[in-house]
Amino acid sequence: MAGRIDVRRSHGGQVATVTVDHDAKLNTLNPALMEAFIASFASLAEDASLRAVVLTGAGPRAFIGGADISVMAAVKDSAGGEAFIRLVHGCCRAVRDCPVPVLARINGWCLGAGLEIAAACDLRLAAEAAKFGMPEVRVGIPSVVEAALLPGLIGWGRTRRLLLLAETIGAAEARDWGLVERVVAGDGLDAAVEAWVELLLEAGPQAIRAQKALIRQWEDLTVSQAIEAGIHAFAASWRTDEPVRMLGGFMARKKGG
DSSP states (O other), X not given: OOSEEEEEEETTTTEEEEEEEOGGGTTOBOHHHHHHHHHHHHHHHTOTTOOEEEEEESTTTEEEOOBOHHHHHTOOSHHHHHHHHHHHHHHHHHHHHOSSOEEEEEOSEEETHHHHHHHHSSXXXXXTTOEEEOOXXXXXXXXXXXXXXXXXHHXXXXXXXXXXXXXXXXXXXXXXXXXXXXXXXXXXXXXXXXXXXXXXXXXXXXXXXXXXXXXXXXXXXXXXXXXXXXXXXXXXXGGSSHHHHHHHHHHHHHHTO
């Protein structure tokens, strides 16, 4: 397989860092890599002790530079095209279906399928030098699958700019648009990711899982349905000991000054 998916654990095994390692080709995704990506996330999703995932690309040049153009150029018919794009969607869905927050550590180029995967993540942190774009129309294909998440992040007008004009934007503009939540200067990206991981680890693990699941539901529900789903999720929290234990601890700290 050209490239590999590397999974490493930290924080006592509670945090996984998933690295797309295909640096020679800007961490572009070929079918074998995408299958390994999906399998890695499926395995992580089964781990009840998991608290967070950091997704990144190997080397300093790219997060994920898109799908491998040489593979797409070899596609000869619509059936082959559908099979390929369903793998891209499978990667995005694996991220969205992960029961814990997935943080995108965007260290360089984030293009096409890479931007779709970034959009599927829960939070995005980018290096100051990162670049973003959806260049598909320039090679004769539309941007699809989780590009459909972009209007919710950046609005319809900016989505049209990225998809129709195939513009490339820098990290500062991506932040201003709402495409990323934070831009980090210099060599501070790892420290910024670690700070957010620590905040996730301070929260109730079941509450975080419930919150991610609820946010995912909200994307597909009316406002009234989303509110009702939230009421059920809130009540279901007491099926674990987290609310009693953590609220009690908070009150004890408050009384103690």
